[in-house]
Amino acid sequence: MSQTPLVLVDGSSYLYRAFHALPPLTTSSGMPTGAVKGVLNMLLALRRQYPDSPFAVVFDAKGPTFRDELFEHYKSHRPPMPDDLRVQIEPLHASVRALGLPLLCVEGVEADDVIGTLARQCAALGRDVVISTGDKDMAQLVCPHVSLVNTMTGSSLDVAGVKEKFGVGPELIIDFLALMGDKVDNIPGVPGVGEKTACGLLNGIAGGLQGVYGHLEQVAGLAIRGAKSLAAKLEEHKEAAFLSYELATIKTDVPLNIEVDALHPGEADREALIELYRQLEFRSWLDELLREARQSGEVVATAEAVAIPESRYETVLDEARFAAWLEKLEQAELIAFDTETTSLDAQQAELVGLSFAVVPHEAAYIPVAHSYMGVPEQLDRERVLAALKPILEDAARAKVGQHAKYDMNVLAHYGIEVRGVAYDTMLESYVLDSTATRHDMDSLALKYLGHGTIRFEDIAGKGAKQLTFDQIALEQAGPYAAEDADVTLRLHQCLWPKLEEVPGLTRVLTEIEMPLVPVLAHIERNGALVDAKLLGEQSVELGEKMQQLERQAFELAGEEFNLASPKQLGAILYDKLGLPIRSKTAKGQASTAESVLAELAEEGYALPQVLMDYRSVSKLKSTYTDKLPQQINPRTGRIHTSYHQAVTATGRLSSSDPNLQNIPIRTAEGRRIRQAFVAAPGYKLLAADYSQIELRIMAHLAQDEGLLHAFRNDLDVHRATAAEVFGLAPEEVSGEQRRRAKAINFGLIYGMSAFGLAKQIGVERKEAQAYIDRYFARYPGVLAYMERTREQAGEQGYVETLFGRRLYLPEIRSKNGAMRKAAERTAINAPMQGTAADIMKRAMVAVDAWLQESGADARVILQVHDELVLEVREDQIERVREAVCPLMSTAAELAVPLVVEAGVGANWDEAH
Template identity: 35%
Template sequence: YVQYAAMRGDKSDNLPGVPGVGEKTAAKLINERGGIDGIYASLDEFTPKLRENLAANEDQVRSNIEMMVLVRDVELPYVIDELTRGESDIEGIKKLFDFLEFRRLWDRLAPLLGVAPTAAAKVLEPEITVYESAGDSAAALTAANSGSDVLALAVPEGGIHQGLAFVVDGPRAEVGFVDGRFLEDSGVRDALGTLLNSDGRLVAMHGAKPTMRGMLDMGVDLRDLSIDTRLAAYLLDPADSRYDLGELLLRYASLEMATGGAPVGQLDLDGGEQESVGIQAAREALAVDRLVMPLREAMASQGLLDLHDDLEIPLVRVLAKMEHRGIGVDPDVLTRIRDELNADTDSMRAAVIAEAGHDFNVNSTKQLREVLFEELGLTPQKKTKTGYSTDAQSLEKMRHEHPIVENLLNFREVEKLRSTYGEGLLAEVGEGNRIRATFNQTVARTGRLSSDAPNLHNIPVRSERGRVFRTAFVAPVAHKLLVADYDQIELRCIAHLAEDPGLIGAFERGEDIHTATAAAIFDLAPEDVHVEERSKAKMVSYGLAYGMEAYGLAQRLNIAVAEASAILESYFEAFPSVRSYMDHTVNVARERGYTETLFGRRRQIPELASSNRQIRQAGERQAMNAGIQGLAADIFKVAIVGLDKALEDEGLDSTIVLQVHDEIIIEAPEAEVTQASELMVVVMKGAFDLRVPMEVDLQIAETWADAKG
């Protein structure tokens, strides 16, 4: 029966079986082949589909067998009396079930524990006071200074310029709302600034950065944010991506946010849209108030409090300041680049049409298919639901078949630059000829920052046409841009984590790490390493930081998988501690269900428990990647927070205006260039004590392009 159930699967024990193998097939295979070993010894005799499913799930089948056999001779470090059931921690069980959202399971368990099943979650509805004047608003903000230990805030969806809700009395669910009109009053702003930066209380918000940026626009600097419930939820579950306040309230506090209009007798505003704005902000402020302690307890239980309090929270203000300040650009340069791209796009479109022999819409996939595959007879590479693919990968494989393909690839490259950056960056130029992008803390699961509106992290650098955009990013008059970039931070993290003597030695000696790696992989003297070998070694090194395996390496180097596999094997022979680290990382992550950086940042990887081999392998790559990328991300965050503090402590006017990957850009008055430059290097190098030196490349220039060479 055990082997039969292992093939078929057992839902009661949560053991997945082989896809396509039901009761009849499992029984037939076991009877004909004498058991599991006989089945797997004769895979070649089965139909292709059955053979594929059996092979892909062999590990799961054999694991099922082990799981279903009772072990009867385990030595236990207990006596029988110690195993007697004691009193249940009902409150603890309820909290755990609420956190895991086991609501139906709790309803089944509750009667067995002698408690009532779950009642409908209590709806959280605030008592709202709306202040009728600037004077009333200022007085209320001043009075709130002597309130509870937590100051929870929220703003309407449109931002703080529409108003501000703050919890006056948490236990009584009393919330005050200041209309955006009154926030323009200097007295109200002064009272708000004093309230926000008073000592001895926790200032809490959900997704605080946009509000902090709006406050900076008003001249109010929130320096003492204590908890951001969105950030806390991200640290607890970086895969969530939504971090909806209502869902968090239900999960962590067993409360439900109210919806709909205001209760009768509450919130006498001007009515209509403004009324709903105030209601929603008040509800969110009260939800934040109720979430503060449960989220702090949850973070404490996972060792995440220090990461939240000492790194992520200070970073919120740094990013808000960057967004508020923005980076200077020259609109004339952007306009010239756009016009040149417009001309190039027209020229390249004409070249494609000339090769086709007639006019057609180059951006129409349908018309392009007709030209390429029906009229010119090119070889289709793959088929989609709507027809033959014309994506870049397919076109690359057809490049040699007809000149139109080369022209088409060039057209697409330039058209993307024109639309995304030529037009896109000009549209984002704001007050003072500055671009103010958004920087995101809760998007990348590894802890890396991302950027949008516009995405300045993706400014092209690989082509000359792309690099020219950096010429438009400029320092103001009598200022310089200080551009500091960590040198190979991910590879240094690998050396530190793996404790590999070969890598550590190469970094300590200041060698070109890619040349040293190539020499080790290909058994060459460093002086005999050519550009091609160095390029391959570089791809291997950075590929490992992203969990890349032989197939991925083969794709990137355009070589056979066997050759890529041999290169990887040579790498691990040269640096064996790296393989040991990778294997250990995956094994620990599989056992725990998550990875953890040296700073305590966790990333859940449920894919490691999948019965599907491809999904499981993807999880293994994520596990390898998470530790390396996560450590690099944490180091960078320590650096940028420390640098911002150092600039303020020294009383400098120099400010951080941009972050791109492992690069920080400061805008410095010419008189401060020397001092700010020294601070950048010292702070960035000292962000973390790696086993290898952390090197920082610093350039000083008037444009971003000049700094990058």
């Protein structure tokens, strides 16, 4: 039988880290307890992991250590220990002892040195040692018998791991720290030497720190950034480097008289623990101890000493309370609900608990999967979900959520198709004012209820140490989760009457946004299939091309520089090579934007063309071919984007993680990426898009005869525009004229000026102005509509879509001319862009409904503003096409037809 490893816990390092990383927690009287709780949690988890091991929790002793004396002259004070931390040391020691865990505190010796010595002694005897620490300095102790674990983050390090993480093996860690220093541990190091440089030195010159200083002449030859000046820097700070070496060295030979066999945990002292937990107000641990004590027949005083805050939030842990809440839900007119999970990504999230509210200020949290040491027994997840399923799936039982799409997607993974979500407070807020930047619950609670909610950060911490919800103690998780449901209900009660004041907005919410929620949930869950192998091949190819272009650029520039840095690039182009500055950025820098480079390339300069090619290749690689394969969900093998319903000012959706609404199409190179979006075997992609939807909407809103005529007769609208503007018959229009007319049409939608148009099509401003004048003369309805829109926006402070969606434009009355102009352009654009978005949303609802009821083997996998992409079983392509296109065409009744074009292919590129 193999011997169990000795477990050595670096208690002091954990105490510091718990104190800084975890949210502050205090008793009702204000005594800080968060660090104690954090360390105890960690110890219990570790103990569970190594139940039979000898075990020691090591702390620094009070008073000076020999290290302090040794480096007396080295005055670099640690900041004094915060009082809130100091007062937690004693209760922690007492708790560790009461738990029966051996505690080591050796006077005059730091915890690190005790651990180092014990680890070496033990390893020498051939016994394995696991050091639990959050301190990377300990990596110097790692050897075949000694490994590190960080119980807070769950990571572990053996010899290979150290080498991988730091770039040098354990035997060089001291040298590594001596060179780069360590702020946290007050090791100065050599200024200017960081991780990369230290690594380069130690790997480039044998013999560690001594070796490096013995061969400073070799330093300049190393392939390290700034190698030339490095030797001088090292020489200058030689003393600091060698002092750092001593400071970083953990002693492995301090005199100790400790037998490993004496380090076996004993029985916990329950009475002492109860008293401690009572003082520290660790409710759930206390409850558990009291329960155990009662079961074993001990007489214990009731826990009156613990102040229970007045609250109507409840954490449901037993069948009776669960039954009571089921009854409440059955009777409720409206149910506010929320889920707590392990991830913000609904596709990967695991359900940890659910919360409900049916009357304001009263809510329940039902935990089902919290798993930290000392967690009370919770109701079984499957059983809870089975009981809730009929309620959640009943479309007749109205529900309200905050960002309910997320919860619906989570629950879908447990076989629950939530129905009856009649309201979503995020969308209520969005419809009320789409220009508000935040529609999250915390912001809404503050804005509309004047209520500061418990923030997730408050209970989970932040940064790398952030806990997942299942790791959060129920005392904190319960009120947080219950509050989510309660606040959602109260927000709805506040927002809904505001919406009802404007019937148009009520309709946008109930007829467009709310029906869209489950549709988007479906699309996200469906996901898109991508050919990772193809993208990988493209990545390699693009990488080679990048290197080639980089070499060319360096040659033309006469030096090496970072091609991705606009700053460095500007220096090369304008300062060194003296190219003319054609445009500046908003901040006054000489611009290196594509249009500028194109202009310069046109004039015969070589470098700009190379840079343009480099940029387009590197964009494709970093944003698409490298990134997309990483976003494939391992569970489904597909990419699941998130569609955001409350982001854009105009009513469009947006897409992220990854953004699938900006996959390249304009160049042949870019289109290759679309070829990687494929259909599953036996299926094909059907891409259906609205033809010229925004121009058609302009024709409808402006009621302009010329434009109406063009669309009613299915003319090529750009050709027709060219004919009008250039005074020709349609068949006489040249390619260039049509291109210009197209730019005019798009420019109009965007509220473009003569300046912008001139730049876009490469003509003089005067000429562009002439085109615009001519356009408005030929399409007077459009001119009148634009003037009307500006006026209305100025009077009302907002513009509307055809369906009544509003966009507020406070800046339309700005005294600042540029701001006012910008607001006017938005005023022109928003009704067209927003109406198109409304129409597409209605179409999506209709298509989803048809897919459900028809039972067709087809699903929507993407929406790109005016396009829907479906994955359809091959033999049903025609049937689906014949249903989907008319549903899209009839999503709105305009004065002109809504034409939908559809294509089919094995991949997205082919389907166009």
